[in-house]
Amino acid sequence: MTRPTEQTIVEAAILVFNEDYSAPLEKVAERAGVTRRTLHRYFTGREELLVCCARDMQRSCREALEQALTSSTDPVVQLENMLYAGIDCGAKYAFFTKLHTRPDHQHAPGQAADCAEYDDLQARCRAVVARLQQEGRISPHLPTEWVLLLLGGVVKTTIEARATGATEPHLRQFAWFSFSKGIGL
Amino acid sequence: MTRPTEQTIVEAAILVFNEDYSAPLEKVAERAGVTRRTLHRYFTGREELLVCCARDMQRSCREALEQALTSSTDPVVQLENMLYAGIDCGAKYAFFTKLHTRPDHQHAPGQAADCAEYDDLQARCRAVVARLQQEGRISPHLPTEWVLLLLGGVVKTTIEARATGATEPHLRQFAWFSFSKGIGL
DNA sequence: TTAATCTGTCTCATATATGAGACATACTGC
DNA sequence: GCAGTATGTCTCATATATGAGACAGATTAA
Structure with missing residues (x-):
């Protein structure tokens, strides 16, 4: 992993949410090549993730x-x-x-x-x-x-x-x- | 109501889904000025509504x-x-x-x-x-x-x-x- | 008016999404 | 190797979205 996971998730989220604002977080995790559980380790929930995005x-x-x-x-x-x-x-x-x-x-x-x-x-x-x-x-x-x-x-x-x-x-x-x-x- | 409800819902759905593909049907009903229950009388679910759209x-x-x-x-x-x-x-x-x-x-x-x-x-x-x-x-x-x-x-x-x-x-x-x-x- | 249809409110069951704990595994730097 | 961190799998609880029945009030057509 060249980039830290957090950044990978944020960039995946930007790609996914840009296409589908209400897409489930599962899709973000999937795109980031990460489990949803891992995503939740870095971001409390959708709201926080969006703020980071x-x-x-x-x-x-x-x-x-x-x-x-x-x-x-x-x-x-x-x-x-x-x-x-x-x-x-x-x-x-x-x-x-x-x-x-x-x-x-x-x-x-x-x-x-x-x-x-x-x-x-x-x-x-x-x-x-x-x-x-x-x-x-x-x-x-x-x-x-x-x-x-x-x-x-x-x-x-x-x-x-x-x-x-x-x-x-x-x-x-x-x-x-x-x-x-x-x-x- | 000048137009039949079904058409009103479809047009509201197009506006909403165009902005947010995974938006809850509640938002579609809201935009159409209709209850979600009414929406379900005309469309079995999201899938059928999308086909009609x-x-x-x-x-x-x-x-x-x-x-x-x-x-x-x-x-x-x-x-x-x-x-x-x-x-x-x-x-x-x-x-x-x-x-x-x-x-x-x-x-x-x-x-x-x-x-x-x-x-x-x-x-x-x-x-x-x-x-x-x-x-x-x-x-x-x-x-x-x-x-x-x-x-x-x-x-x-x-x-x-x-x-x-x-x-x-x-x-x-x-x-x-x-x-x-x-x-x- | 009467019957039929449309629409809304209440309620509930189910499905899916979300959040988190417990714990195993893999990799890191030391 | 060892400690610490990152990551994954399992499980479960909760929240939200979805689908549908029952029924009442409104509207419309006959």
Whole structure:
């Protein structure tokens, strides 16, 4: 076992819960190559596991996005790297955004800070897009919100394509081509 | 009650299961404005309900796509209407494709015909894209598969945008703009 | 009105998911 | 080898989800 079991379980949980939010913990254990009993040694129950997943996703996504945002002062480069960051985070990115846009998503006392950080990241991404619009480098007809949603959509599409077994190196190029053209860049 | 209860339940189930595949039937009943006991009067259990959902989605998506494909002989018009068909079907489209691309999706004896029809629809959509590529009207660098996946991704993005409360008439324009540009049209 | 149907509430039985104790085995570093 | 940790199997208790019967009130059609 190269990675500690705890981390293996969290990553399996992210993959499983992203596909099926109410899936039994048995499936998570199965995917992690672990008994459910072992899973319970590390996590009291579903709730705690979900909190750990959220933390893990948050950390991964934050680091990746942070790097993308500081990679350059050119918003086009920033945007391209934001896309790649999402693709690299894979299911973590997809599930992370899903969690924070759930209709029943409420800010629990302990996680208010996490949500604030999510909102902050979201705002910084929006700023990149807004700047591109102000500079007239992307289509002025599209709302900022649409551009951000499309970014997420292309990321998810890329993840989906990767799952169906597509050639990895080209996928990023397809993704950036479709996204950049799709926002009129 | 304008619609029969059975149909109300099926549509609620599609909305709920699309978001959370293993959600308890209680949630479906709740969303349908019905007691779980009432739900059980119409459907023996989860399995039967899912079969009915599949049938309903299949019918809706088939009709919508059929109309899009026969709307014109120009593949560009066909493609645009395919996009709108997906958007109009909403969650039905999203869940329908999700069901048929699940890793554990097996062709049960009674549903082999349904899957065949799905594959047929898929093939006809692919043919439209392939024709556009042969005629050199869209980017030759993108695989047919990517174009189809992107179509689905833009549909889902549009559904998501609609859910967050965006101006409906413009959404279709954004969707078609981003998709058509995104495939180099 | 009467009969038939639809719908909801109560209740219970069963199935499945979840949580945990006890203990054996395997592997680790010392 | 030995102690400590990680992991697995067995077992059981509890919680939740599911399925169904009995029956009452509402609605509808004749």
